[in-house]
Each structure stands twice: as C-alpha cells, then as structure tokens.
Amino acid sequence: MARTSGPETREKLIRAAEELFAAQGVDGAQLRDITRLAGQANPSAVQYHFGSRAGLLDAVMAGRLARTERVLVALAPGAGEDVRGLVTALVTAEASELRTDRGRRCLRVSAQLSHESGVRSRTPHPTLAGTAYWALIDRIAARLAEDGLPGPLLLERLDLALTVVGAALADRARQYLDGAEPLTDEPLFLADLVETTTALLRAPRPRSS
The missing domain is CATH 1.10.10.60 (Homeodomain-like)
Known part of the structure; x- marks a missing residue:
C-alpha cells in the first residue's frame, strides 16, 4: 500500500x-x-x-459548512430583511449540497445534528461562530422578534424550522443516492420548502402564550 x-x-x-x-x-x-x-x-x-469521533464529525461538518458558506456569502447581501427572502437564501445555500453525492451524504449527516446548532441557547456551535450562516439565523430571529414572538417561543420555532429544512433536504438527498424518483422536481420541491418554512416561522402567536 x-x-x-x-x-x-x-x-x-x-x-x-x-x-x-x-x-x-x-x-x-x-x-x-x-x-x-x-x-x-x-x-x-x-x-x-x-x-475522537466528535473531532472527526466536526471535521466533516466544517467541510460541509465551508461549501455552503461560499454560496451563502454571495446570496445573503441580496436576501433583503423579510423572512421569506432570508429563508430563500438559507434553503438555496443548503440545497447546493444536493448537486454532488458528497454533499448529499453530508446533508444526511447534518440532519442528525440539527439540535446541536446552538439556536436554542443563542450560543453557536464552535463551527458556526462568526459564519454567514449564523448571521442569517440572527437576521431571521430579529424579524420574528419584530412580530412580537416571546423569546423562548421564537427560539423554539426557529430551531424547529431549521430542523424541518434539514430533514427535508436529507430525505431528498437519500432519494437521489438511492436512485428513487422524487414526487416533485427539484425547483418545485425547493420553492415549496421555502413557502412551508416561511409559513411555520410567520404563524400567528398562539393565544395561550
């Protein structure tokens, strides 16, 4: 060898x-x-x-983040400040990983770690600190705060939205890797993911809160 x-x-x-x-x-x-x-x-x-295993996993995620960061850095300035525009930038950057088998595998990995981003505590995971990805999350959080969502509910909803995006893209990646035929073409899938995620984030504040 x-x-x-x-x-x-x-x-x-x-x-x-x-x-x-x-x-x-x-x-x-x-x-x-x-x-x-x-x-x-x-x-x-x-x-x-x-x-350690954790160190190897961080290295996998650092490589995946570096690729999406390059896309997001180009998209973020033109995303505006409305929730839909910001979510569009986020989904577009994340979906860039669907282009290659390597990216598809990484989407399946990162979906397993969605709750480790640090969104709920407002303290980014070390791999996310200072990134365009985290700055975009902060911008979305600021818009939700303007809607009057209380802090705990805002963070919980934002974390859930990121989990939904990650799970949806991971499932799409699985279909591509398995050679399965998706129900919808990719542009429609991504457009619907943007609308669904935006609707989740902008849902009215529950009366009981």
Whole structure:
C-alpha cells in the first residue's frame, strides 16, 4: 500500500466518515469501519488525526459548512430583511449540497445534528461562530422578534424550522443516492420548502402564550 501524507490521510478519513455516518448514523458507524474504508492499517488513525469521533464529525461538518458558506456569502447581501427572502437564501445555500453525492451524504449527516446548532441557547456551535450562516439565523430571529414572538417561543420555532429544512433536504438527498424518483422536481420541491418554512416561522402567536 502506498504511503500517504497527513493531509491526504485526513481527507480519506473524512470521506469515509461522510459515507458511513450517512448510511449507518452518526452514532451507529464504527470507527474501525471508517478507518478500514479509508484504507488505513492503523486502527487508531481517527484518534491520531482528529482526537475522537466528535473531532472527526466536526471535521466533516466544517467541510460541509465551508461549501455552503461560499454560496451563502454571495446570496445573503441580496436576501433583503423579510423572512421569506432570508429563508430563500438559507434553503438555496443548503440545497447546493444536493448537486454532488458528497454533499448529499453530508446533508444526511447534518440532519442528525440539527439540535446541536446552538439556536436554542443563542450560543453557536464552535463551527458556526462568526459564519454567514449564523448571521442569517440572527437576521431571521430579529424579524420574528419584530412580530412580537416571546423569546423562548421564537427560539423554539426557529430551531424547529431549521430542523424541518434539514430533514427535508436529507430525505431528498437519500432519494437521489438511492436512485428513487422524487414526487416533485427539484425547483418545485425547493420553492415549496421555502413557502412551508416561511409559513411555520410567520404563524400567528398562539393565544395561550
């Protein structure tokens, strides 16, 4: 087996993790199987390069975020300040991952981590701190606050909306990876996801609140 450099080995482990985390689950995939799929003979390769399973998962998500950030940075300035425009930018950036098998796998992985973003506590996960993604979430939250939603309900609703977007895109990604025929074409699916998510966010405040 040809020797590879540290960066090359890291990339192989990340690619293998993307595949197995997507197929078997973030908690279900075994590190030994990731190491084997990456072609590494050292069973401690993940620990050596990433420190732990969590470190490897952070590396997977950092790569996925870097790709969507490039799209979002171009979209965000023109998104306006209304909720629908902001949600459109968010969905468009996230949906860019549907273009490749790698991105589709990462959508399936990130959907499993939707509640770890830090939205509920208003403290971003370290991988999200200072990103265009987090700035966009803040802009959406500001619009919801103007609608008079109380803080706890606002954060819960925003977290739910992000979970819906992540789950919908992950399911679409699964269909593409499995070769299944979706019920709708992609433009209609994404347009409906924007409208559905916007409606969820802009729903009237419950009378009981």
